[in-house]
Amino acid sequence: MKKFEHDVRITGIGMSDVGRRLMRDPMELTIDACLAAMDDAGLTREDIDGLSTYPGPMFPAGMSSGGVVDVEDILRVRPKWFNGGSEVSGQTGSVATAALAVSAGLCNHVLCFRCVWEGTHQALVRSGTLKPARGSGGVGGDAQWRLPFGASSAANWIAMLASRYFHEYGATREQLGQIALNGRKNAALNEKAIYRDPLDMDAYLSARMITTPFGLYDCDVPCDGAVAIIISHADAARDTRRANPLRLEAVGCQISERPSWDQADLTHEPLLEGAARSLWERTDLQPSDVDVAQIYDGFSFNCLCWIERLGFCGEGEGAQFIEGGKRIARDGELPLNTHGGQLSAGRLHGYGFLHEACVQLWGEGGARQVAGDPEVAIVATGGGAPGGTLLLTRG
DSSP states (O other): OOOGGGGEEEEEEEEOOOBSOOOOOHHHHHHHHHHHHHHHHTOOTTTOOEEEESSOSOSSTTSOOOOHHHHHHHHTOOOSEEEEOSOSSSTTHHHHHHHHHHHTTSOSEEEEEEEEEHHHHHHHHHHTSSOOOOOOSOOOTTHHHHGGGTOOSHHHHHHHHHHHHHHHHOOOHHHHHHHHHHHHHHHTTOTTOSOOSOOOHHHHHHSOEEETTEEGGGBOOOOEEEEEEEEEEHHHHTTSSOSSOEEEEEEEOOOOSOSSTTTSOTTSOSSOHHHHHHHHTTOSOOGGGOSEEEEOOSBHHHHHHHHHHTTSSOTTOHHHHHTTSTTTSTTSSSOBOTTOHHHHTOOOTTHHHHHHHHHHHTTOOGGGOOSSOOOEEEEEEOSSSOOEEEEEEOO
16 A cells, blocks of 8 residues: 555654643743754754644634644744644644645645643633633534533543443443553653652542542643644655654544434444544554554543554453553553653643654653663544544654
8 A cells, every 4th residue: 555654754843841830821832842843853944844733723712822823923934835723633633634745745844733721721710810711602512412411521421421331341440540540650750740749549539529430530631831743754854853753654534433422332432433443454553563552541531442442452341451550551561651641741632642652762751761662652632522543653
């Protein structure tokens, strides 16, 4: 198969400061991450001829900063191609789209970026400095069936699916808690993680309930921070700083089930199955070849569903797979969320997982580096929206 992925390399990554409430302008964080990625790749502003982001400024306040126009104006980049929006395959769908543009010859180096400033935004609203965003007054889609019952958060309806999963497969909170405990162990070794203090099962189980069966530590941490990734054409990558740019082996973007939350499989988070299956259809590699997994954990149950959908175990076997935490530990058969995931490292909303996959494949994880020189990393993003997957390999 001739694949567009063959034409693509990852040549640079960058991350801004990350904190619970940094009280900094979000565009400062965005530009910090972008400049860091460009420096990592050894590229100048003149080299960047593409920009791609998720989701751009069209999102609830705090969940995104500016978009392509703002970055273009501040950096004085003049892109030959650009892209931004929320209807993509997971948050890293903007990266998959950038890879397509590079392969098509529209540009050579695309700067992909994502910024959140939820922590600071929430603090400013509580202090009265900012006014909370107001909706249009009309409620449609799935929300019209949830809001009258007070289920305004994704946590509510994802928890309903988790409750059904528990009922069907006999899963327990002790099993689900291993995702949170594993993330915290890894976050202790990540200097940019939000929560690094030890977390044991007693503390996990005794934390206040948020929405059954989710307790406090099953929910990711709002924070401030930005991540940038540079996607380059394979030919142009030869002129970048890194001697070993990473390969994009395959992407998964398919939607294979109805998007409405109550019309799909009610035991799993919807809109993951197609993204997982289509990934493996585009490569000769198999789940057993994966050396490190960076899997979306907006809620712990999101991660559990992805583990099953990606084929690391059978349907309904995810809780048993993670039981005890040994299999998903850094020295286990599937090292999971080695930076701490969004449950402990902070909700960088998808891009943090891709950044960590690159760190691990380049062997730059420091104390949290997976042993054995990992060569294959999988990234899965999306929670409550269409999912997307990326498979990366060392060059």
